[in-house]
Amino acid sequence: MTDEAARKLFAGPCDFIWGASAVDNLPPEKLPEVAFVGRSNAGKSSLVNALTGRKTLARVSNTPGRTRQINFFDLGGRIVLADLPGYGYARASRSLAEEWQSLIFAYLRGRANLARVFVLIDARRGTMDTDREACTLLDQAAVSYVLTLTKIDQLSPGERTEAERALSDEAGRHTAAYPQIFSTSALKALGLDALKAHIAALAAN
Ligand SMILES: Nc1nc2c(ncn2[C@@H]2O[C@H](COP(=O)(O)OP(=O)(O)O)[C@@H](O)[C@H]2O)c(=O)[nH]1
Ligand SMILES: [Mg+2]
Numbered sequence: 001m002t003d004e005a006a007r008k009l010f011a012g013p014c015d016f017i018w019g020a021s022a023v024d025n026l027p028p029e030k031l032p033e034v035a036f037v038g039r040s041n042a043g044k045s046s047l048v049n050a051l052t053g054r055k056t057l058a059r060v061s062n063t064p065g066r067t068r069q070i071n072f073f074d075l076g077g078r079i080v081l082a083d084l085p086g087y088g089y090a091r092a093s094r095s096l097a098e099e100w101q102s103l104i105f106a107y108l109r110g111r112a113n114l115a116r117v118f119v120l121i122d123a124r125r126g127t128m129d130t131d132r133e134a135c136t137l138l139d140q141a142a143v144s145y146v147l148t149l150t151k152i153d154q155l156s157p158g159e160r161t162e163a164e165r166a167l168s169d170e171a172g173r174h175t176a177a178y179p180q181i182f183s184t185s186a187l188k189a190l191g192l193d194a195l196k197a198h199i200a201a202l203a204a205n
C-alpha cells in the first residue's frame with residue numbers, strides 16, 4: 001500500500017451508513033473496521049472529518065458527550081470507520097462503567113471485523129485515568145490499538161516532543177498497544193498521512 005493509494009482511498013467516497021445506540025443493532029461485519037475512541041472532546045469526530053476531507057461528516061460538537069451513538073462510515077466500500085461516543089462524559093449519576101462498558105466495551109470485545117482501534121489523547125491534557133482504564137479494557141480484550149495524540153497544533157515544539165515521549169512511554173506499559181504512536185492535528189492537517197497509510201493497509205482489496 002503506497003501513500004498514493006492511501007490518499008486515493010481517503011479522497012474517494014465516504015458515506016454515513018449506520019448509527020448504533022445499542023450493541024444488538026450494529027451493522028453487518030462485512031468489511032474490516034477501525035474505531036476511534038477517546039474522552040469526550042478528544043477530537044474523534046474532527047479527526048474522522050479531517051481524514052476523509054469532510055467538514056461535517058462526523059458531527060463535531062462543542063458540547064462534550066453530544067455524540068451518544070456509534071456512527072459508521074463506509075470508506076470506498078473497502079473499510080468502515082467507526083466514530084464512538086466519548087467515555088469521559090460522566091454526569092454524577094452515570095458512571096464510566098455504565099457509559100463505556102455497556103455499549104463501547106461490548107462493541108470493542110465482540111466486533112469480529114475490528115482491525116484496529118485508535119485511542120485518541122488530547123495533547124493538551126495527556127493520558128488521564130479514564131484513558132488508562134480504556135486501554136486496560138482493550139489490553140484484556142486483546143484488541144490491538146494505537147495511541148494517538150490530537151490537537152498538537154496547541155503545543156509548542158518542546159511541549160509536543162514531551163507529549164510524544166510521555167505517550168510512547170504509556171504505550172510501552174500496555175500489552176495490546178502499538179509501540180509506535182501517532183501525533184495529529186485535525187485543525188492543521190498534521191500527521192494525517194501516516195494515519196491514512198495505517199488504515200489503508202487494513203482495507204480490503
Ligand atoms: N486546536 C484544535 N482543536 C481541535 C482539533 N480537533 C478538534 N478540536 C476541537 O475540539 C473540540 C472537540 O472536537 P470533537 O471532534 O467534537 O471531539 P469528540 O467529542 O472527541 O468527537 C471541538 O471544539 C473541536 O473544534 C485540533 O486538531 N486542533
Ligand atoms: Mg464526536
